[in-house]
Amino acid sequence: MHLSFIFFLASSSLVLARNLPKNSLHTNRNIIGSPGWSLQAETCAVGSTSCGSIAPGACCPSNMVCAKPANSEVAACCTNASECRSVIEAAPKCADDSWNLWAGLDGNDFCCEVGLLGAYDHISHRAGTCVSSVVVPTTSAVLRSTGTGSVVTSIPTAVSSAHITSTIVRATSSFTSDITSRTSLNAVATSKSPSSTVVANSNAAATEKPVFSFDMTGFTSPSQFIPILKIYVTNSAYYYYSGQPFVSTFNGGASNFKFGQDTVNDGWKNELQAVMSASGHPIYFIPSFQDVAASSSFFTTEYPTLNGTFNWNSWPSYTAGDVPVNTIDDVTYQNAAKAAGKGFMMGISPLQFKHIDKTQNWYRRGEANLENRFDQILTLQPDFIEFQTWNDAGESHYMGNSWPEPLVSNSTPEALSSIAYDHRGYWQILQSFISVWKSGARSTMSMVPMNGKDAQGTFWHHTLLKGGDCAGDTLGLGKPVGMDGVEDSVTAVVLVARGVRGLRGSIRVGGKVLGTKDLSAGFNTMVVNNISTGSVEMSVLDAGGVVVVSGKGPLDVVDKADLCNYNFQVVGLS
Numbered sequence: 328m329h330l331s332f333i334f335f336l337a338s339s340s341l342v343l344a345r346n347l348p349k350n351s352l353h354t355n356r357n358i359i360g361s362p363g364w365s366l367q368a369e370t371c372a373v374g375s376t377s378c379g380s381i382a383p384g385a386c387c388p389s390n391m392v393c394a395k396p397a398n399s400e401v402a403a404c405c406t407n408a409s410e411c412r413s414v415i416e417a418a419p420k421c422a423d424d425s426w427n428l429w430a431g432l433d434g435n436d437f438c439c440e441v442g443l444l445g446a447y448d449h450i451s452h453r454a455g456t457c458v459s460s461v462v463v464p465t466t467s468a469v470l471r472s473t474g475t476g477s478v479v480t481s482i483p484t485a486v487s488s489a490h491i492t493s494t495i496v497r498a499t500s501s502f503t504s505d506i507t508s509r510t511s512l513n514a515v516a517t518s519k520s521p522s523s524t525v526v527a528n529s530n531a532a533a534t535e536k537p538v539f540s541f542d543m544t545g546f547t548s549p550s551q552f553i554p555i556l557k558i559y560v561t562n563s564a565y566y567y568y569s570g571q572p573f574v575s576t577f578n579g580g581a582s583n584f585k586f587g588q589d590t591v592n593d594g595w596k597n598e599l600q601a602v603m604s605a606s607g608h609p610i611y612f613i614p615s616f617q618d619v620a621a622s623s624s625f626f627t628t629e630y631p632t633l634n635g636t637f638n639w640n641s642w643p644s645y646t647a648g649d650v651p652v653n654t655i656d657d658v659t660y661q662n663a664a665k666a667a668g669k670g671f672m673m674g675i676s677p678l679q680f681k682h683i684d685k686t687q688n689w690y691r692r693g694e695a696n697l698e699n700r701f702d703q704i705l706t707l708q709p710d711f712i713e714f715q716t717w718n719d720a721g722e723s724h725y726m727g728n729s730w731p732e733p734l735v736s737n738s739t740p741e742a743l744s745s746i747a748y749d750h751r752g753y754w755q756i757l758q759s760f761i762s763v764w765k766s767g768a769r770s771t772m773s774m775v776p777m778n779g780k781d782a783q784g785t786f787w788h789h790t791l792l793k794g795g796d797c798a799g800d801t802l803g804l805g806k807p808v809g810m811d812g813v814e815d816s817v818t819a820v821v822l823v824a825r826g827v828r829g830l831r832g833s834i835r836v837g838g839k840v841l842g843t844k845d846l847s848a849g850f851n852t853m854v855v856n857n858i859s860t861g862s863v864e865m866s867v868l869d870a871g872g873v874v875v876v877s878g879k880g881p882l883d884v885v886d887k888a889d890l891c892n893y894n895f896q897v898v899g900l901s
Contacts (some may be wrong), residue, residue: 338583362411363422364743365393365402366438367457375423378402384456388422401437401454419471431455440472458868470555479566516714536566540575548586549599560608568670570605571611575637575672580616580630596632613670615639615712621659626667635670641690641700641715642679645809651695654703661707672711675700677753677787680723680807680893683740688804692812693787697753698820700853701760702771712764714757718747723894726753740802744892747882752899755785756820771850776822781899782830782846782867782875784821784900788858789813789893790882797891819853819865821846821900829870835882837861860884865900878901 359545371377371386378385382402387393394403405411421428421438430436430543435454438577439445445468447455461467541552559565560572567573578584579595586594595612603610613635622629625636638660643650657673664671675790678693704712716722720729721741728751734742755778763773776783791797793813798808798852817834823846830846834855842855846867864879878898 358869361420361422362403362405362414362434363420364400364415364428364438364815365404365422366426366440366599367401367455368440372423372426372440390551391422397436397451399432399452399454400435402558416607419823421474421802423465423474425474427474428471429455430471431468434623436471439467444468445470453659468768469551472554472558515793522539531545536564538566538573538575540577542577543579543584543618544577549602553599553602556603556621557606557608560603560610568611569634571609571634574610574612574614575616576616577639578616578618579614580619585792592630592632595630600632613637613672621656622657623663623666625660625663626669627663631667633669635664635672635710637672637674637711637713637881638672639690639715641674641676642693642696643812645689645691645807645812647692648811649814650692650812652703654707655819657703657707657709660708664710670710671717672709672713673704673709675704676714676715676724677750677897678724678895680744682744682802682804682807682891682893683721685804688807690809690812692809694812694814694816694818695893699819701774705769705771705773708767708769722750725750726757727751743801743890744894748894748896750895750897752785752787752878752897755783755899755901756822759783759822774822774847776824778901780876781824781827781869782821782900784819784832784865784867785897786817786819786834786853786863786865786900787817787897788817788880788884790862790884790896791884791892792858792860792884795885796887797889799889800891801889804891807893810893814856815858816854816856817841817858817865821851821853821867823848823851825849830854830867830875832865832867834863834865858884860886861898863898865898867900871886 365382365385365387366372366375366377367384368386369384374389375386376389377641378387381393382396385393385396385402387402387404391404391406392403392408394410396402397412400412403415418785419428421435423438425441426438427441427445428436428438431445431447431454432449433454434450436900437445437454437456439457442664444461446461446465447453447468448465451772455468458465489654518615539552539559541558541746546552556574565572566819582591584591586592586598588594588597594745600610600612611634614633615637616630617639621638626633634805638656640656641652643652651901663669675697679689679691680693681687714726714727716724716874719725720734723745727820729745734746737746756774758776758777762777767774793810793815817836819832819834821832823830825848827848832842832851833843834841834853836855836858841858842844844851844853860883862879862883864877866877867875869875878900880896880898882896
């Protein structure tokens with residue numbers, strides 16, 4: 328969901344966003360020593376000095392002169408005592424190339440250090456100020472250009488290589504990191520990108536490439552994100568499909584997204600697609616308009632200007648109860664896309680559980696979901712698939728590393744429900760799925776181990792029983808909406824190598840064997856219901872009783888907890 332970076336990967340030749348050539352990422356850059364807007368900071372950055380009483384809270388490079396602010400602007404930094412404001416207004420830039428340029432109050436510009444966000448209010452009569460987070464009553468400023476210190480990821484250098492290495496090992500085509508709202512758009516240039524989704528394309532380029540997807544619950548107009556989109560699509564590392572930059576959204580189909588035009592379709596056509604075409608970069612636009620219903624006329628009478636669509640809903644609704652995920656909307660979208668010669672992207676995800684505040688406390692069923700979605704995708708053969716999400720801890724559907732940086736601290740709601748719940752166990756089965764999908768296989772029975780062993784697999788389950796006591800919920804939220812979809816069960820997927828016979832799966836809960844199953848070559852599912860408290864473990868044994876692969880969850884199943892946490896514990900078999 329939200330502002331996304333989608334990185335397409337089809338070989339071990341990788342290009343991280345942090346390593347993209349700076350000249351191609353930055354526009355309208357300044358050289359230290361030429362006129363530009365001042366830095367807004369209580370403590371001036373290295374190489375700059377305070378403007379003092381001339382402009383409290385402003386800093387200019389040490390070799391420049393501060394010019395007094397005027398008309399809701401900030402101080403200008405001039406090369407000498409002569410007024411240079413008109414020069415900067417004609418070609419806005421920062422006085423130091425390492426700062427980010429923001430547009431704030433009344434469209435006036437100001438500068439911040441990389442790592443901070445631009446914000447403004449209507450009381451101070453100042454273009455803007457620099458903050459670590461934007462809170463009411465301040466408003467997020469709009470990022471105009473990025474400083475040379477910018478990087479486009481929240482993942483520290485020390486772990487980013489591990490993130491990419493794991494991507495190679497999984498043979499996945501891509502991963503996406505998602506951010507929310509205008510504040511998050513600004514954070515693209517300030518190293519703050521909290522969550523991730525994976526997108527795979529069967530014809531993806533042989534390098535890792537970024538793509539943007541914009542969350543329209545946080546934007547009111549494409550004009551708010553077009554400036555940064557223009558910056559990145561000009562880079563050779565940005566992903567192009569059918570010769571055009573690939574761009575997506577979350578939401579944007581409802582009637583409030585007309586952007587001053589007669590229809591929603593015209594709004595996107597004139598305010599995004601036409602603007603990008605006029606800039607020389609027509610886009611391949613494949614949004615997720617999940618805020619409107621799927622229909623057979625989606626591309627004919629409703630949104631003919633789109634290049635394709637993405638179905639975000641990869642789980643039953645939280646009011647659906649005890650039912651598995653279906654493909655009704657997928658088929659509707661895909662048929663409409665095929666009839667109109669458009670593209671279709673299908674989502675895949677294990678579950679969606681949010682336990683954040685009173686407006687975000689729900690469970691969208693994960694039982695009978697991921698294992699079914701594998702087969703649904705192989706049967707329908709969409710043009711693209713998106714793994715939702717790769718490391719978004721806030722909605723519990725992360726399938727990769729959940730980095731601590733976006734969680735802020737171990738006590739945030741997102742951290743409380745995820746920090747002890749490692750989901751990397753999914754990797755044991757995802758690599759095989761991606762491989763067979765890219766090969767054009769149409770059945771999960773084509774999935775086999777990729778670990779060099781006779782078997783490979785994963786199991787998952789809740790650690791708090793459905794009827795468990797969490798009345799003292801730490802967040803004061805109680806159990807989530809959608810509890811009818813929760814089951815006291817353990818689900819496993821086990822892949823068995825071709826030609827291998829005699830393997831048996833065994834699941835133990837609280838020291839008792841609750842189920843066994845004979846496994847055949849290919850894709851196997853195994854479910855045990857009505858589990859009780861205690862540790863959960865699974866083994867795959869050969870005909871002689873020798874363990875081939877096994878796993879044990881570090882967290883026990885309990886019937887009482889301080890948090891109403893219905894995230895999954897995910898365990899890989901090794």
